[in-house]
Amino acid sequence: MGNKIGAGIAALVFAIPLLIGAQAIGIVTQLFSSGSSAGSLTCTLDGAPNGAVPGVTAEQLGNASTIVAVGKQLHVPEPGWVVAIAAALQESGLRNLHYGDRDSLGLFQQRPSMGWGTPEQITTPAYAATKFFEHLQATPGWEQMSVTDAAQAVQRSGFPHAYAKHEDTARAIVAAMSGVRCEPPPAMPGTGTCDTIHAASPIAAKAINYACGQRGLPYVSGGGPEDDAPGFDCSGLTQASYAAAGIALPRTSRGQYAPGPRVPDGQPLLPGDLVFYATAGRVHHVGLYLGGGNMIDAPDVGQTIQIRPYRHPGDDYDGATRPAGPVGV
Template sequence: MTKLGAAVGAVLLVAVLAAAGVVNAVSSLFGSSPSGHVNCAKPIEDVPPVFCALYVAAAQVCPGLDWSVLAAIGKIETDHGRLDAPGVTSGENFAGAGGPMQFLQPTFEGVLGRHTFPPGGATPPSRYNPHDAVHAAAFYLCDSGAPQDLYKAVFAYNHADWYVRDVLAQARRYSEAASRGTGNCSEVRAPTPAARVAIEFACAQLGSAYVWGGDGAAEGGFDCSGLTKEAYRAAGVELPRTAHTQHDAGPLVAAGEPLLPGDLVFYGTPRDIHHVGLYIGAGQMVHAPTFGQVVQIGPYRWAGDDYYGATRPHRAVST
């Protein structure tokens, strides 16, 4: 890790940030794609799947650290090891840093002396080995205060305010990309495990008959709220039976706030909410429309609809 830019005292930095309300804001940026529940099989933005898997695995050594922070550091330091420059795969850069996460050798050895690296890297561990480098970064951030004080931890990694800002901005982009739904049941992405389970359940019902009052096979199919109720029951979240009572159970998604996969979308009026679907991203939902139709994927907005609002049942179930 190179030490670029003017060093600022960490105590002063945190005091300034706290006064601006930034410390609390930072802690809320990266809860949308919990490490360990990220699907790395498909590229997320420009993160290579192999590096994505390393970031997700390494984040587990620092409970609460989001994979996206490690990915952002890997991006800014060496473009996930793709940078063609001295010190990435061998040698050192002008500041003495080396490897995909740009560790100074004494810093890397210090981390190695404090922690036992998991198997899968070099023997002995090397800052040039991606597995070892990414795990070392996770250990170092944790030792420096992550995830409780993420700004301070990233500042310890590289003593420059611009660097911290860039890392946190990039991390947020990666976190949002990992949580952004595809609108496709064959490539489910969701912000929480509960949302993922609910979506996978609903997707497994595609083609099932619409049955008024139906909760599944016992009734021969589903109605709209029966489908959403059973989808969330599979995820360990109990919902009321009707669309109207499910809406009132909340928690509500604020008007203008982007929808997340797993949100429930409702249609009707304050007196009569008559339909509900399960949002899966890209403007699509899984729902049981009406008599004579089957459980299907369709747009959640259309000309002349009576869209009313959305709730986020998975908000409280994120582990």
């Protein structure tokens, strides 16, 4: 991929579970419910027989469904989905590649060195799609451009006319995706990983996505969103994660615990909740709950930001808060 525009804030991750059969895709994506914070929507393709598009593999359709899901959530009109899918077909064959020209990665071959995000973020399809749409929406008059010109405005490729050959396929894929039928699931348990993230609200999803993008960075005492240090301490990570979602948290774990809102004892945790640890009533650590019994946190000096169980025998767990609110779900 050619020269890129710099990236903005960390982006939203959606749950994209795929049940891929021999020749068809069943459940293809999940979208946030605009009217409920209790969970996400399970969506099934109705627009083509068995969710199939001639010449398009299940892997490609799964990635296309992610792009469409992100476009829907960001209120990008259907022509923008066509642009994004055509761009991904050209850049990666609509595959989530972990290699490319120089440091290009993912569906759109975005480059960490050009400010698009960390390698882990760029190879998260929903993040990559969100960054593409952010740049597309920031392009004046993109709606009046041809598909190839709009794609080029975002991608800045050395082959500016290459996207046109994928337009018909992209339109066929979008036609299949436009018949998505959605139903709410019974629960929002979370997966406990950064590969497929369930979240009860866009705010929680943005916070989780940011935190997931910091995996592998070192624990840095006093490290936070306003520091130049290449890492975070525990509360610096959670503060930066929610700052990426538009919520300001206090700097310390004790300060973050105090304002709540608290998750009542016995109520299930939701992805995005902050989980706190205390000794003799004094809060000393905080992590970001992912679901599945796991959290992501900056554990201690000499360790890196990582996913690990939020409870273990003999721990000092002291409760949780839900900055994304509300707690009565």
